[in-house]
Amino acid sequence: MNPLDLHELKRQGYMMIDFLVDYYRNVANYPVLSQVQPGYLRELLPSSAPSKPEPFETLLKDVKDHIVPGITHWQSQNYFAHVPSSSSVAGFMGEMLSTGFGVVGFNWISSPAATETEIIVMDWLGQALKLPECFLFSSNVGGGGVMLGTTCEAILCTLVAARDDKLRHIGRENLDKLVVYGSDQAHFALQKATHIAGIHPENFRVIKTKKSSSFTMSPDSLLSAILHDLENGQVPCFLCATVGTTTTTSVDPIGPLCDVAKNYGIWVHVDAAYAGGALICPEFRHFINGVEGTNSFSFNAHQWLLTNETTCCLWVKKSSCLTNSLSTNPEYLRNKASESNQVIDYKDWQIALSRKFQSLKLWFVFRSYGLDNLRNFQRNHIKMAKTFEDLVKQDKRFEIFVPRYFSLVCFRVSPLAITNYKKPFCNGTHNNNVHDGELRGKIINDDDEHLVNEINSKLLDLVNDSGKVYMSHGKVEGAFVIRCAIGATLTEEQHVIVAWNIVKEYATSILSKLSKA
Amino acid sequence: MNPLDLHELKRQGYMMIDFLVDYYRNVANYPVLSQVQPGYLRELLPSSAPSKPEPFETLLKDVKDHIVPGITHWQSQNYFAHVPSSSSVAGFMGEMLSTGFGVVGFNWISSPAATETEIIVMDWLGQALKLPECFLFSSNVGGGGVMLGTTCEAILCTLVAARDDKLRHIGRENLDKLVVYGSDQAHFALQKATHIAGIHPENFRVIKTKKSSSFTMSPDSLLSAILHDLENGQVPCFLCATVGTTTTTSVDPIGPLCDVAKNYGIWVHVDAAYAGGALICPEFRHFINGVEGTNSFSFNAHQWLLTNETTCCLWVKKSSCLTNSLSTNPEYLRNKASESNQVIDYKDWQIALSRKFQSLKLWFVFRSYGLDNLRNFQRNHIKMAKTFEDLVKQDKRFEIFVPRYFSLVCFRVSPLAITNYKKPFCNGTHNNNVHDGELRGKIINDDDEHLVNEINSKLLDLVNDSGKVYMSHGKVEGAFVIRCAIGATLTEEQHVIVAWNIVKEYATSILSKLSKA
Known part of the structure; x- marks a missing residue:
């Protein structure tokens, strides 16, 4: 067995490309929402892994016969559910190349090109979104961007950064006083992140929205909630505003919300998971007016910017807040480049150690x-x-x-x-x-x-x-x-x-x- | 512009396959550890994204000229650093297919095949590892496996599950009493997860190991630490034992550690990130003898089981502990299948909502x-x-x-x-x-x-x-x-x-x- 037999890589690779071309050509003919019943596949596959190899042709046949019927076709022309999962040839090429290189780019030295391409591409995208200079690496004032897997991760990382920043000032013993704010239209990722980060569940504050104001978060309601919390001895910590909410794509008023939040030292994160893709158009950029007052901003390029799953782009104004919370420095990863402080080690900007060469997808798309x-x-x-x-x-x-x-x-x-x-x-x-x-x-x-x-x-x-x-x-x-x-x-x-x-x-x-x- | 032009998908797809065949053919000739200097790429790429399209050939040329020199070649024959990142044609095919389908398999209905293949493949792998029946779906006693991105995520998810399970018994107000145990050889992911989950930093207990006992965690030392914590009114909560530690691949004695832990209601997780790949060989299986006493077990199939990044396989004995902590049920994801309780919704087994069709890689490899x-x-x-x-x-x-x-x-x-x-x-x-x-x-x-x-x-x-x-x-x-x-x-x-x-x-x-x- 040679698992990297180059003849097979070429043969199977071409066949897989042909399979996918065929898949896209026919995808409109499949039921968009899979019509299979729970447990359907268990009947069709053996109950244990095979001892002996099977030909690639057999696998592809099983994919066609057994897997495809169980697919809900997110790439179909007729898929209008949830949010898009937007694929492209360029994104696909980026993913192939990233998988092919197979680098684990946790720090700069582990593959300098992975880190440096990400830095460059995140600046490109930040510019395209007209993010304030302070969010870009090129401005050299401590801000910058990182590619994470998902918005859930972006919210968790920034929330932990905000939590720790606050606790450094008021003392760890006040953890249970920290309050997190979001509207009733915010993505459930916010509540989940709040829970994971050990914030008291009663301190997850849901600001009610109304149809009459298009389900946007009212700065007045936010202020009332904050004042009420302060009266009760709580400590406002983190606000997640949403640009393009999941249910209705409503847009929270970033500027006015920041005006409220800044008086109480609240970290403001903007989740533009879906809508972010449109904000590269100048005519839509006004939806994030006021973003200069926030601490962090994220959106999913895999939803609506052709980069295939999963690519959440997160920018922070003060990357030190992230790295203060998420840095680790085990001996076995020590190296001169990191110690020179001339490089970014992205492991300190995320939950995991491992990371692929993520930025190639967006680089190819651009x-x-x-x-x-x-x-x-x-x-x-x-x-x-x-x-x-x-x-x-x-x-x-x-x-x-x-x-x-x-x-x-x-x-x-x-x-x-x-x-x-x-x-x-x-x-x-x-x-x-x-x-x-x-x-x-x-x-x-x-x-x-x-x-x-x-x-x-x-x-x-x-x-x-x-x-x-x-x-x-x-x-x-x-x-x-x-x-x-x-x-x-x-x-x-x-x-x-x-x-x-x-x-x-x-x-x-x-x-x-x-x-x- | 047609980002899914099928002619281009075929043309570029073939070219990319050829590029990668060429890359692997020559990879032994490149310096394994990249020799570039910090900031090298900024000089070579434009400072903003192009307005107009560039030909694929130009991109590939830039990859060759500018990116490849900045790669540390994890796939080289001569790569012996850190841990392997093991690629294979089969893993690559699985990744291509997963990327091509572009499904977001957060719950069963969002693509039944994604969930069902994962269930089947996790059982296959569990059997290959001779995990106790209670960790497999097929035994129908509440256990099962999930594919996450990384061990860091596996540890964080199980730690949060353990934290919440404990707090349900002793009350949320005791959060700051919870103690997490690991040896000084445990992966730094444990400390990071402990921090993210809001456990008191002083309650991260590092058990010292010694060369004379091959850097394994001593059950006696664990017991002493537990007793000391109990005396001080702390609550032992979570133990991470390691099979194949990062620095030296030492093996903590699972059985004896569980014998200690079970008396104090401690959740035991086994991190076999690297070594797990070898445990499919019967002659190495003894390294996890006693695993039946643990609560969860994880390893990275992308490190040493040919599945390409990133595939962490996690099994839990009681999946309800995970889902109690990580479930969310927003209206916009409600569906009959989930409400029937006949299906698994993997979003409730992980941090993120989004997930690719992860299991295809391992399915192809097997x-x-x-x-x-x-x-x-x-x-x-x-x-x-x-x-x-x-x-x-x-x-x-x-x-x-x-x-x-x-x-x-x-x-x-x-x-x-x-x-x-x-x-x-x-x-x-x-x-x-x-x-x-x-x-x-x-x-x-x-x-x-x-x-x-x-x-x-x-x-x-x-x-x-x-x-x-x-x-x-x-x-x-x-x-x-x-x-x-x-x-x-x-x-x-x-x-x-x-x-x-x-x-x-x-x-x-x-x-x-x-x-x-």
């Missing part, structure tokens, strides 16, 4: 496409989302539930439409002659809201079970909304239009049954 | 090579290490510093040899006529030890600066030892012999200068 094209690519997704939004708006049975900022459309069958269909069974409490707007206001009572949610949930199930498209859902202010997230690399306008027609068709079917019930 | 070949491959590395060890032993100027168990040889120029060369400058305190063994005992005084270390450190620098091989070092009981870690996929016996000749040559050169000084 150079293969160029910034101009990348910007237009993001704009095109947003344009398609606008198309979908317009189609929804033209159908009076539907409503756009929250303003659309980026490439996500949150919509639902409107309560009004359902009430109209329900008419025969109305108990008379609704006056069907009043103006639409008034009616809409009135029918939001518990019973109806429940029915509206049920119908929208049923609609989404039908749409997804069709296998033709895959969308997901969220719940905000009690309302079940359908999320159509545009951003798969292969999606074109035609797919968006077809997707809408599928939604419409099932809605007609449901509503007609309702009316006939 | 099936492409078969267990018999894999076992022989590990044996062959160990055999080569024995060859190196024998060569060291035959040269009286050197000594093997600790027993060799796996494929790492820890050696140094012996104090005796240095003293012999130093003779002309001896101040007379050493009696050069005594028996070697006695002399060796005597010369370990502060001055000599410093000189011995300095010489060995100098020797290692010369060896590594030659670019011909790359080894690393460690320090145990004050002694600087050179580590020759055999495990790169391409390494054959001839490379090990050449490596030894290089070491010998530089040693001769250093010692002769010393004698002439």
